[in-house]
Amino acid sequence: MVRSIVDCLWRGIDDDLPALLMAIITAMISVDVFLRDAAGAHIPNGVEIATYAFVWSVFLGAAGASRRGDHFHVDLVQNSLSGRPRVISFVLVDAFCCVVAAMMTVSSWQYTMRSWRRVSEGLEMPLGYFYMVFPIAFALMALAHGCHAYRNIFRRNSP
Template identity: 35%
Template sequence: MAADPEGPAEPERGGIWGRAYDGLGHVGGIILAVMTAAVFIQVVLRFLGRTGIDGLEEVPRYLFVWLIMIGAAAAMQRGEHTVLDFFINLLGPRSRALVIAFTTVVGIALFVYLIKLSFVLVPNAQLQTSAGLELPLGYVFAAIPVGAVLIILPMLRQLVAAVRSLWQKRS
């Protein structure tokens, strides 16, 4: 991943990290399929005048948290998050790299804070169970620290690329 003279390099698409995060994208697709199937089954059962399956309505709700965090991590690796880059593109290469480095550090700090909060949230949630599935809610809330770690890893790579482009040699 060579530094671009115009600014920080794009995230690496291949390699072991790229394949691992592509796998996360596939896991997100499987989660979405399971959520869709659960909602479809509940709708069909109610349409046929039957009662729904106890706890099945909780499946999409709890999997949605995992879908968001896993999908956000896969999107972060691919550089596909929504970015307001109009103003960043008005800057010169060094200023652009500096702004990207700063915003990446702020983002990493946010996700580290979420991980820190999860040390209290997840164990407390583990003491509660869902009404229908009787699933300990700690498994649901564990998506936050797991997803935060998975999001931080590509952000660290982006930060390194931005810092490297700040100190690249002029030719």
Template identity: 30%
Template sequence: MSARPSSTIGGLVDLYFRAIKALLALLMVAMVALVFGNVVMRYVFNSGIAISEELSRWLFVWMVFLGAIIGLREHAHLGVDSFVKILPPVGRKICYALSHALMLYASVLLAEGAWKQTVLNWDTTAPASGLSVGLFYAAGLVFGIAAIPILLHDLYRLLSGRISAHDLIAVSESEELVQATPAHANGNERR
């Protein structure tokens, strides 16, 4: 019976990240529609949508922070792994723990700062849309709050020994690099 709650939690977590991806798609569509609509209005009708620039900028900020949540979970962030690759497994574990502890600290600072900015600017309205400027800063708050459990889970996996040696290098390799690597270097030499 203990496997069922874990799978239920895993299913909810997967649903949460699928919802973020769907929201990202909607934000992208809205941003493209606003910008494209504004361009058409300016060139065809010699007028514009006043709210377009402001909202598209806000949507972009939200897309960046929500996309960063997905990137953090999928280990798709940028990094340099050349040093970590040459370390023994213990060194890799130390680097993994240190990097995650630093990211956790930065996420806590970001969440705290974004919370202060959200509260401070909640009563301030944006010039074109009239929306609360606090909504703009809330994107950082959402990222910080979402990043903390992801990083804690990764640290838990490390400390409990549930992380593979491959996962100790927390940077995804680019497909171009994998494809550019000679076949004999991968052990996949064609004969």
């Protein structure tokens, strides 16, 4: 029960939210172009909003790719291996990616915390709101790679 709730939330964050953001970006830019051409008007700060939404969709999408096991692969080496060496290579790659993502989580958290004193140019909001996606996405990536390594070590859904 708890696992299905967590899976649903996780998929919503790193699959559904990026898709929703891309739909919003597409609609907003299309309306902005139409308004510019037809009425000589525009959506105030539309480009800035679309840029931040795009960054959010890319980083959350990367977290989703990590969860699905599609983000970091060394297929050339891993496909030529079988049995225990193959499992060990998967564990090593996922463990390495987990460590890198964890280090990026810490670094991006520190960067985001420093960004609260700066404001965005058009929206005049603290940049921390927009940069918060970095530690969130890297933490999700670290968690995903850690889970993959754990599953491979204990032979649950091994590759």
